Amino acid sequence: MTAREILERLVAFPTVSRDSNLALIDWVEDYLASHGVSAHRVYDPTGQKASLFANIGPEVAGGTLLSGHTDVVPVDGQDWASDPWVVTERDGRLYGRGTCDMKGFDALALAAVPLALERDLKRPLQIVLTHDEEVGCIGAPLVIPHVLKTLPKAAAVIVGEPSMMDCVTGHKGGTGFKVHVRGVEIHSSMMHRGVSAVMWAARLIDWGNQENERLWAETPSDLAALFDPPFTTLHTGMIQGGTAHNITAGDCWFDFGYRVVPGEDIEAHMARFRAKVAELEAQMQAIHPDARIEVEGRWPVPGLKPETDGAAETLARSITGDNGRHVVSYGTEAGQFQEAGYSAVVCGPGSIDQAHQPDEYIALDQFARGEAFVRRVVDRLCD
Numbered sequence: 001m002t003a004r005e006i007l008e009r010l011v012a013f014p015t016v017s018r019d020s021n022l023a024l025i026d027w028v029e030d031y032l033a034s035h036g037v038s039a040h041r042v043y044d045p046t047g048q049k050a051s052l053f054a055n056i057g058p059e060v061a062g063g064t065l066l067s068g069h070t071d072v073v074p075v076d077g078q079d080w081a082s083d084p085w086v087v088t089e090r091d092g093r094l095y096g097r098g099t100c101d102m103k104g105f106d107a108l109a110l111a112a113v114p115l116a117l118e119r120d121l122k123r124p125l126q127i128v129l130t131h132d133e134e135v136g137c138i139g140a141p142l143v144i145p146h147v148l149k150t151l152p153k154a155a156a157v158i159v160g161e162p163s164m165m166d167c168v169t170g171h172k173g174g175t176g177f178k179v180h181v182r183g184v185e186i187h188s189s190m191m192h193r194g195v196s197a198v199m200w201a202a203r204l205i206d207w208g209n210q211e212n213e214r215l216w217a218e219t220p221s222d223l224a225a226l227f228d229p230p231f232t233t234l235h236t237g238m239i240q241g242g243t244a245h246n247i248t249a250g251d252c253w254f255d256f257g258y259r260v261v262p263g264e265d266i267e268a269h270m271a272r273f274r275a276k277v278a279e280l281e282a283q284m285q286a287i288h289p290d291a292r293i294e295v296e297g298r299w300p301v302p303g304l305k306p307e308t309d310g311a312a313e314t315l316a317r318s319i320t321g322d323n324g325r326h327v328v329s330y331g332t333e334a335g336q337f338q339e340a341g342y343s344a345v346v347c348g349p350g351s352i353d354q355a356h357q358p359d360e361y362i363a364l365d366q367f368a369r370g371e372a373f374v375r376r377v378v379d380r381l382c383d
């Protein structure tokens with residue numbers, strides 16, 4: 001099968017993060033088996049999703065690991081010119097959900113399997129396909145320990161998120177909270193006896209504004225200075241609550257997200273937030289004991305720190321010829337591989353501008369560049 005035929009198959013599985021990806025994983029497992037490669041699965045706690053990994057070639061250390069996620073963002077409410085689950089070529093582009101982010105790279109990695117098997121590999125090609133990347137990089141930390149335990153450790157990890165084949169050596173980490181403020185309803189004319197969940201949520205969100213001002217006023221570290229913006233950011237993107245203009249709100253829900261410069265302590269940021277929650281909750285309960293603030297923390301995703309003489313960076317740069325410095329403010333699984341002890345970079349075809357959009361596409365020339373890149377990766381494994 002060509003890389004494009006594989007891409008067509010992968011896109012046809014509507015693996016939105018909220019749904020099972022097992023049909024896709026079954027297909028990939030069969031594909032690998034048809035080439036005599038056995039795959040390992042790691043299920044999530046629900047058993048409805050799985051990551052998959054495989055070793056192609058000799059079981060020795062020092063190989064190259066290509067990693068991609070299998071889930072995609074929803075298409076709900078988006079206006080698509082063609083069926084998002086059918087790869088459609090128009091104007092030198094392949095349209096379809098996930099073509100760019102990132103089943104295109106997944107397809108290239110899988111298409112490399114028969115190429116690698118024809119060759120006299122000295123070191124292995126390894127492939128890791130994860131689930132639930134789009135909902136907080138949940139799958140990778142479940143599968144990475146199994147890869148480390150089962151396979152000889154690869155020297156370089158390439159996470160093929162769309163980077164226009166630039167070699168991205170750093171990205172921010174992230175975490176966040178789902179917050180539920182529980183107030184006490186009362187007619188707003190008597191608001192001094194009620195607790196408005198909306199107004200107390202506003203205090204917590206405004207604390208986020210103050211944190212931003214504090215962080216932004218600091219002189220950025222050399223590492224932070226690489227990023228735009230060169231500091232950690234706190235953000236609320238959604239809020240909901242209250243029932244009427246004259247009732248103190250009983251409930252308010254909002255999300256609170258962080259994008260953290262690599263090297264900064266994510267847990268410390270989270271601890272500051274929790275301390276503020278405790279302080280405000282005590283003040284609310286002084287008004288009414290039923291009031292409270294419930295927080296549910298998201299999985300912290302580590303940032304990717306630029307490495308010194310990193311094997312992954314050296315490999316990707318030597319193949320792409322890209323010597324520019326690229327860091328991005330979105331998170332990927334590369335930080336998780338690095339945290340587990342791998343050398344890792346982000347390098348993949350397509351532009352992040354197309355990711356998550358209606359009419360998502362990968363340009364054919366980018367797909368071809370990605371294909372050439374993966375072939376060169378295989379070449380290097382024969383040296």
Ligand SMILES: [Zn+2]
Pocket residue numbers: 069101102133161
């Ligand atoms: Zn992605």
